[in-house]
Amino acid sequence: MSGTAMTREKIDAAAAARLAILASATFVYVTFEVFPVGLIQDIARSLDVSAGAVGLLISGYAVVAGIVTVPTVALASRVSRSTALVVSLLVLVAGEVLAAVATSFPMMVVSRVAAALTHGVLWSLIAPAAATLVPRERVGTATAAVFGGSTLAAIVGSPGTTLIGELIGWRATALVLAGVTVAVTFGLVWALGLRGGTARTAAEEGREPAVPATGQRRAYWPRVLFLCGVAVVLITAHFLSYTYFAVLTADITGTSGAVVVLLTVFGLAGAVGTWLVGRHNDTAPQRTAAVTIAVFAVGIGLLALAPALGGPVARSAAAAAAVALWGGAFAAAGPVFQTGVMRLAGQDADRASSLYVTGFQAGIAGGSVLGAALLGHSPLWLPVVSTLLVLLVLLAVLTRRPVPAVEPDE
Incomplete structure (x- = not known):
């Protein structure tokens, strides 16, 4: 395809809707990642630990995610990208529910570790997945759109969970977030479709950036x-x-x-x-x-x-x-x-x-x-x-x- 023809290609409405779903996935993941920030005092009192201990839930999350990202992404390569993304959201739901029912600090730690285990899978695969939905010369735009979900989490997600937590409690807020994540998971199934197999499908690879010469x-x-x-x-x-x-x-x-x-x-x-x-x-x-x-x-x-x-x-x-x-x-x-x-x-x-x-x-x-x-x-x-x-x-x-x-x- 010539460069002239390529410049005329646009992101159509259907692709834009699918990108919005992918952005929603990054939104819920980042919102749960920083979930303790605005509710740190409430969580500390409820679990009978210091605020500093609750703060470690955030840095500890980053450490776990950093350690497991490469091996978990390698494991995810055995299935289709869409399957790996949906599974990562299901694991996030499990972590959110576990946080909601946590009666001790160790249980809260386990909930964070669970979500951190698939954090790298989602963030490693979400931008390449977005790239398959748009013309090749629009990959940068698609990546920015997906990353917009994390930006929205800073504007709406973190303040929103803090406000809801003050109204109904942090445990109920974690359940609300789990419900939102379930809805996003269903949306992701629609946006990408679940494909079986042990390799990336032609549809997934067809619009990715070409392998260098x-x-x-x-x-x-x-x-x-x-x-x-x-x-x-x-x-x-x-x-x-x-x-x-x-x-x-x-x-x-x-x-x-x-x-x-x-x-x-x-x-x-x-x-x-x-x-x-x-x-x-x-x-x-x-x-x-x-x-x-x-x-x-x-x-x-x-x-x-x-x-x-x-x-x-x-x-x-x-x-x-x-x-x-x-x-x-x-x-x-x-x-x-x-x-x-x-x-x-x-x-x-x-x-x-x-x-x-x-x-x-x-x-x-x-x-x-x-x-x-x-x-x-x-x-x-x-x-x-x-x-x-x-x-x-x-x-x-x-x-x-x-x-x-x-x-x-x-």
């Missing part, structure tokens, strides 16, 4: 690893500061009341960033990556400079602007790197995505640990070190140009 095939795995490594540094830089968002922003603005407002700004900016990257990631992926990381650096750098400004109004305004740039860029970075990994790996996209997801979880855990160490000295060190790491990523993106074009073999 012979001359490039030997080199694409080092490029995948390099791109994943760059992403790990960026995720570390993000979670180094984001994990302690409440402490950092309260220290800058001088009031804890600003935290909720700034979190809302972060989430809304993420929605804008996801929309923008969907418009440009297919036409100019390398430039999109460079602009995204540059905006990330400006945002987190401004947050580092905010405490040096004059009065509380100036500091609060600077913090709001910084959080908006940071939130928008971080939401855009995920689709940029995920799409780049898929394009480099071609029909090895599932395996490459599993490495990317593993790196993502390593970044979460590593950033949280490094942030905790820096927090003991001063909250200001968090955005300062984050900025240095993001600048390192920007240097790598500008000099090595690791993000591939839409069709590297043509």
